[in-house]
Amino acid sequence: EVTTRDATLGFECTDPPTQAHKVSSSPLIIYLQNFITVDERSHLKLVSEPKFRPSVVASHDGAPQRSDIRTSQSTDVHRDAVVRCIEQRALRFQGFDAREEQLEPLQLVKYGPGEHYDFHTDWLDSQYSTSFNGGNRMTSFFVYVHVPNDTTGGGTNFPLVTPPRDSRWCGLIECDEPYANGLTFRPVEGNAIFWENLAPSGAGDARTEHAGLPVTTGSKIGMNIWTRQAPVSDEVRRQDVPLDF
Numbered sequence: 001e002v003t004t005r006d007a008t009l010g011f012e013c014t015d016p017p018t019q020a021h022k023v024s025s026s027p028l029i030i031y032l033q034n035f036i037t038v039d040e041r042s043h044l045k046l047v048s049e050p051k052f053r054p055s056v057v058a059s060h061d062g063a064p065q066r067s068d069i070r071t072s073q074s075t076d077v078h079r080d081a082v083v084r085c086i087e088q089r090a091l092r093f094q095g096f097d098a099r100e101e102q103l104e105p106l107q108l109v110k111y112g113p114g115e116h117y118d119f120h121t122d123w124l125d126s127q128y129s130t131s132f133n134g135g136n137r138m139t140s141f142f143v144y145v146h147v148p149n150d151t152t153g154g155g156t157n158f159p160l161v162t163p164p165r166d167s168r169w170c171g172l173i174e175c176d177e178p179y180a181n182g183l184t185f186r187p188v189e190g191n192a193i194f195w196e197n198l199a200p201s202g203a204g205d206a207r208t209e210h211a212g213l214p215v216t217t218g219s220k221i222g223m224n225i226w227t228r229q230a231p232v233s234d235e236v237r238r239q240d241v242p243l244d245f
């Protein structure tokens with residue numbers, strides 16, 4: 001167990017007892033129960049709350065733009081001790097080889113009633129996967145940071161992935177979903193979905209298409225942890241150049 005102290009915050013970086021469950025081998029999808037602690041969740045909620053702005057998507061000419069495709073609010077967060085603790089956990093999970101410099105700034109997304117993110121892939125077209133940007137998004141974690149008890153809807157749907165069958169999944173995925181709808185994860189606070197976006201050739205894997213389904217009641221805060229193929233430029237890491245799509 002890795003433990004470090006940050007005196008300024010009195011925060012102790014301690015890994016929660018995460019349980020990993022494989023969902024799919026191809027594309028690789030792994031479900032992580034208890035990936036961030038209660039303290040980390042409340043800290044992320046606190047620091048992000050005043051910073052949320054309407055989410056954007058990548059437009060044709062490269063400029064981030066608002067769109068009906070993605071009606072949530074987003075923000076990145078300052079790399080304080082809590083954020084660095086989660087970053088290191090995400091890197092260790094990927095087998096030590098991924099370097100800190102490959103991480104995009106962690107991105108929080110908040111949905112209120114009716115808000116959603118339409119079907120998309122996290123891997124990007126070549127114009128957004130330049131060497132300046134560290135190439136493409138090799139992997140994604142989507143972490144459920146804050147999901148009040150009254151929240152309904154807001155699942156994460158992978159239409160091209162076959163759901164696992166065992167009934168022990170039923171708290172974590174929609175088990176009564178019509179088979180044709182693919183796999184829908186329920187938003188369960190503290191848990192995360194990890195997947196690989198790229199085929200071994202480096203090409204984007206179309207089977208990783210997914211959507212943030214509309215929140216019906218309540219709200220949802222999630223977090224994207226994206227690891228690029230190569231180091232992201234300092235400008236992006238310092239968050240001078242937003243990459244917030």
Ligand SMILES: O=C(O)CCC(=O)C(=O)O
Nearest residue numbers: 109117155156211212222
């Ligand atoms: O909200 C979700 O469940 C998924 C969000 C997502 O896919 C994204 O922000 O890239």
Ligand SMILES: [Fe+2]
Nearest residue numbers: 120121122210
């Ligand atoms: Fe996504």
